[in-house]
Every structure is written in C-alpha cells, then in structure tokens.
Amino acid sequence: MDASTPALEPxxxxxxxxxxxxxxxxxxxxxxxxxxxxxxxxxxxxxxxSDHETxxxxxxxxxxxxxxxxxxxxxxxxxxxxxxxxxxxxxATFFVPAVSALLHPDEQRAVVAAGHEIGIHGWIHERNAxxxxxxxxxxxxxxxxxxxxxxxTRAVGMRTPSWDFSPHTLPxxxxxxxxxxxxxxxxxxxxxxxxxxxxTGVVELPVEWIRDDAVYFAMERFGGLRPQMxxxxxxxxxxxxMEGAYEEGGIFQLTMHPHRIGYRSRLWILDELIRMAxxxxxxxxxxxxxxxxxxWGHAVEPEGR
Numbered sequence: 001m002d003a004s005t006p007a008l009e010p011x012x013x014x015x016x017x018x019x020x021x022x023x024x025x026x027x028x029x030x031x032x033x034x035x036x037x038x039x040x041x042x043x044x045x046x047x048x049x050s051d052h053e054t055x056x057x058x059x060x061x062x063x064x065x066x067x068x069x070x071x072x073x074x075x076x077x078x079x080x081x082x083x084x085x086x087x088x089x090x091x092a093t094f095f096v097p098a099v100s101a102l103l104h105p106d107e108q109r110a111v112v113a114a115g116h117e118i119g120i121h122g123w124i125h126e127r128n129a130x131x132x133x134x135x136x137x138x139x140x141x142x143x144x145x146x147x148x149x150x151x152x153t154r155a156v157g158m159r160t161p162s163w164d165f166s167p168h169t170l171p172x173x174x175x176x177x178x179x180x181x182x183x184x185x186x187x188x189x190x191x192x193x194x195x196x197x198x199x200t201g202v203v204e205l206p207v208e209w210i211r212d213d214a215v216y217f218a219m220e221r222f223g224g225l226r227p228q229m230x231x232x233x234x235x236x237x238x239x240x241x242m243e244g245a246y247e248e249g250g251i252f253q254l255t256m257h258p259h260r261i262g263y264r265s266r267l268w269i270l271d272e273l274i275r276m277a278x279x280x281x282x283x284x285x286x287x288x289x290x291x292x293x294x295x296w297g298h299a300v301e302p303e304g305r
Contacts, residue, residue, distance in 0.1 A: 025170050027186035028194040031203060032250055033298035040284035042246040044277055045205065045253045045291045046092040046270070047182065048081060049159065050074070050107070052100040052259065054125035058161070070259055074104040077262025082114055084267060088274045093288040095121035095159040095182075098146040105150045112151045117287035119182070120144055120158035128166040137172045144176060156289050159183050163207060170195050173202060180205055180292035182253070189250050190295035203292040205253060211241055212255040217266065235269045242273060246280060251291060 010018070036043045053070035056063055078094075085092055094111050096118055101108045111118060122128075123139040123146075131139070140158075148154045157180040160169060165183050170193060173181060180203040181193065193202045209215050216234045217227050238254060245252035254273075261267060277283040286294070 028192035073259030077258030122161035
C-alpha cells in the first residue's frame with residue numbers, strides 16, 4: 001500500500017501488508033550459551049535508565065514539580081545506586097538520554113569511573129515511532145557523540161526511549177556500528193536481530209515490562225495512575241524471574257530508574273536480589289555489553305550448521 005491507496009482498516013489489509021509489518025524486525029537465532037563466563041550458570045544484567053528531567057521535557061512539559069522529581073534521580077537516586085553497587089562489587093549499565101548527560105555531566109563521569117557502562121538512550125527521551133527517518137537518525141548520531149564527548153567512551157549499545165523501536169531504528173543502529181540493542185521482547189534469552197529476514201549480527205538483550213520498576217512504581221499526580229504494589233510484592237516478581245533464569249541457565253535482565261527505585265523504601269529490593277544471587281555462587285554479574293559479547297561468542301550453534 002502507498003500514499004495513494006485509501007486508508008484501510010487492519011482487517012482489510014492484504015496479507016502481503018501485514019506480513020511485511022511483522023517481518024520488518026524479527027528474532028533470529030537464540031544466543032544462549034552453554035555456560036557463562038568463568039563457568040557461571042546464570043548471568044545477571046542490571047540496568048538503569050537515567051531519564052531524570054527528560055520524562056517531562058520530551059512531552060514539552062514545564063512542570064517544576066515533575067522536573068524536580070527527575071532531578072532526584074541524579075541528585076539522590078544515582079548516588080544511592082552507585083554506593084550499593086560498590087558495596088557488592090557489581091557492575092551495571094546506565095542508559096542515558098543525551099539531554100540528561102548534558103544536565104548532569106559529572107554524574108556520567110562518575111558512573112564510568114566506577115566501572116559501569118553507559119549506553120545510548122535517545123536525545124531527550126523522544127518517541128522514535130513518531131519521528132521521520134532523518135530526525136531519528138540525526139538524534140541517535142548526536143546522542144552517541146554527546147555521550148562520548150562527556151564520558152570519553154563511545155557507546156556500543158543502545159536502548160530506545162520507552163522501548164519505542166521504529167521501522168528505521170535497526171538500519172540506523174547498523175549504520176552506527178552498534179553491537180547490541182536492549183529494547184525488544186521476543187525472548188528471555190539473547191538473540192540475533194533479523195532485518196527483513198536477514199541476519200544483522202546485532203545482539204538483542206531483551207527487556208520485559210514485568211522486569212521494569214516503572215510498571216509497579218509509576219505515579220501520575222493528575223491522572224489515575226497510582227502505584228498498586230508494595231515493594232515486597234515487586235521484589236517477589238523480580239526474585240521469581242531471577243530464580244527462573246538461574247534454573248534455566250539463562251540471563252536475568254532488570255530495568256530500573258534512579259527516580260523510581262532510588263528511594264529508601266525501594267532500594268532494598270536490589271540489595272536483596274544481589275545478595276541472593278551472590279549466595280548462589282555461580283552467577284556472573286556483567287554489563288549489557290559484556291553479556292551481549294559473551295552470548296554472541298559462545299552461543300550454541302543449531303544442528304546442521
């Protein structure tokens with residue numbers, strides 16, 4: 001269908017159209033290794049989306065209150081998180097919108113100095129699906145350059161803001177030479193991304209809403225959105241996901257936000273998860289870049305290859 005074709009309802013779409021939509025970006029071969037680094041049974045990849053003030057800015061908002069809430073993420077949330085990670089000697093990945101990095105450059109330098117990874121997370125937490133190709137490409141390239149200019153390190157992976165992956169995102173990612181993405185949900189294990197049915201060599205380190213603190217702790221002052229689950233219940237969800245990953249020999253990937261998880265009544269969730277995994281002994285804590293590289297280099301080849 002092209003611009004001259006009258007708009008059709010989805011139930012009127014010809015098969016070739018809905019197939020083309022589905023097949024644009026798909027999951028390719030599984031990249032679960034037989035064993036993780038140093039003989040570990042399970043990998044744990046912790047991530048923090050340092051959205052900070054961009055949650056308000058990206059929608060054109062000017063609320064001082066919401067901007068202050070975002071500021072908490074940098075002023076208090078990230079320092080609390082870094083202190084906890086240091087206590088356990090665990091490294092993690094921080095996905096940072098470029099505007100957040102420009103507002104808080106010393107934070108990003110501190111994150112890198114502590115041995116953590118910084119990944120691309122858009123310019124101002126924009127929604128890729130509503131952007132024209134040229135704008136999305138320019139923002140992604142500018143974001144990568146900005147993060148490198150602040151941290152001195154070129155990012156090798158990305159997470160689309162709000163996990164909003166447009167039809168143009170993967171081709172742009174390939175042009176940039178990125179090694180992995182962490183925005184999609186076709187599996188619980190790493191897999192290779194396909195573009196129009198063709199392997200790309202890009203590793204997807206999948207996310208999931210149930211492994212995201214925002215689902216449980218989001219709050220909208222003038223809307224109906226209110227946190228409905230106490231921290232103990234959220235911990236139980238995350239714990240069961242981690243136990244399942246350990247049982248399967250897979251990966252436990254967790255997405256958190258400094259302005260949500262970084263409170264005294266919530267950060268214990270992460271503390272306890274790390275403590276539990278450390279007690280198991282054969283668990284590898286790694287950045288997303290490290291997990292993606294290991295999965296790519298040690299995946300079990302399917303029979304017949």
